[in-house]
Structures are given as C-alpha cells and as structure tokens.
Amino acid sequence: MVAHTPDLVLRPARPDDAEAIAVLWHQGWRDGHAGHVPAELYRHRRLADFRDRVPPRLPATTVGTLGARVVGFVTVSDDEVEQVYVAGPARGTGVADTLLTTGERAVAERFDIAWLAVAVGNTRARRFYARRGWHDAAALDYRAEAGTGGPDRGATTVTVACRRYEKRVR
Numbered sequence: 174m175v176a177h178t179p180d181l182v183l184r185p186a187r188p189d190d191a192e193a194i195a196v197l198w199h200q201g202w203r204d205g206h207a208g209h210v211p212a213e214l215y216r217h218r219r220l221a222d223f224r225d226r227v228p229p230r231l232p233a234t235t236v237g238t239l240g241a242r243v244v245g246f247v248t249v250s251d252d253e254v255e256q257v258y259v260a261g262p263a264r265g266t267g268v269a270d271t272l273l274t275t276g277e278r279a280v281a282e283r284f285d286i287a288w289l290a291v292a293v294g295n296t297r298a299r300r301f302y303a304r305r306g307w308h309d310a311a312a313l314d315y316r317a318e319a320g321t322g323g324p325d326r327g328a329t330t331v332t333v334a335c336r337r338y339e340k341r342v343r
C-alpha cells in the first residue's frame with residue numbers, strides 16, 4: 174500500500190537543481206547498486222561523476238519537490254526511462270509512483286513501448302516496476318557510462334548484468 178504525498182510538486186528540472194540531483198543520484202545509486210554491479214564501476218560513480226552527468230540530462234529531467242527540497246527525479250531518453258531516483262526518506266510514500274507516471278507520459282508522446290534497465294540484484298526497484306505494470310522482458314548487458322577512455326578514445330563503458338523491463342504506454 175503506497176501512501177500519498179499531497180504536497181509533492183513536479184516541475185521541469187532547472188540548472189539550480191543540479192547539485193541536489195547529483196547528491197540524490199549519488200546516494201541512491203549506492204543504495205540500489207552496491208554489490209550488484211562490477212566493482213570497477215564504483216570509481217566512476219563518485220559525487221564528482223554525478224555532477225558531470227547531471228547537466229546534459231537536465232532538459233529531459235523532471236524533479237519532485239517538497240517545499241524547497243528535491244526529493245526525487247525522473248529522466249527520459251527517447252523511449253527509455255533512464256533514471257528514477259527518490260531520496261531515502263521519500264521512498265515508500267508514492268513519490269516514485271508519480272515520477273514514473275511522468276516518465277511514462279513523456280515516452281508516450283512519441284513511442285508505444287517504454288523500456289528501462291534495472292540491475293538484476295536491485296530487488297526493491299524490480300518490485301516497484303512490477304507493481305507499476307512493467308514486465309521483465311529479457312536479460313540485458315547494459316553498457317553503463319564509465320568516463321572517457323582518453324582524448325582520442327571517447328567514452329568507455331562497464332557492462333552491468335541487468336533486466337530489460339518494458340511497458341506499453343499508449
């Protein structure tokens with residue numbers, strides 16, 4: 174049973190939200206992924222890395238706020254709901270449901286089916302998606318961003334064992 178958070182306000186992310194999003198993402202990433210991803214990925218998931226990753230995603234990000242506090246965010250990339258993160262105290266309150274619905278609606282503007290990748294061991298997230306009507310469609314070796322390989326080598330990735338979840342959104 175999910176509680177309701179009537180004071181929750183959703184709005185497009187702004188540049189001055191970047192630091193709050195980076196801090197929330199950094200903590201939430203550890204909560205959802207520690208022990209479930211290759212150890213080599215950890216050194217690419219410091220707070221400084223999230224500070225780099227947030228600004229390019231701001232135009233595709235919606236934040237959930239309670240008063241002045243950012244308590245969660247969702248980021249969409251084409252048909253992928255790329256990130257859904259909720260601050261620890263706001264988990265289990267329905268904030269995540271509202272954010273995911275927002276992400277699904279954004280995908281539905283252009284696509285019939287939304288997808289997302291979730292680490293195999295992230296059981297809380299997997300239960301959440303299942304409750305929201307997403308189905309476990311396939312195994313997926315997700316190529317997680319892992320910094321740059323040097324000036325001439327472009328971005329590198331670390332492969333994470335994930336499940337691909339899908340949902341018909343229109």
Ligand SMILES: CC(C)(COP(=O)(O)OP(=O)(O)OC[C@H]1O[C@@H](n2cnc3c(N)ncnc32)[C@H](O)[C@@H]1OP(=O)(O)O)[C@@H](O)C(=O)NCCC(=O)NCCS
Nearest residue numbers: 201205257258259264265266269291296297298300301304
């Ligand atoms: C994933 C996330 C957005 C879900 O939001 P939430 O508010 O926690 O979700 P809910 O509490 O509504 O639902 C979680 C489900 O997992 C269950 N659960 C709670 N704690 C759990 C745990 N430690 N292990 C497994 N399941 C757990 C809940 O009972 C609930 O299942 P139910 O609806 O069948 O009872 C949120 O937990 C989060 O931000 N996690 C860290 C970041 C993350 O992993 N993001 C997703 C990346 S793919």
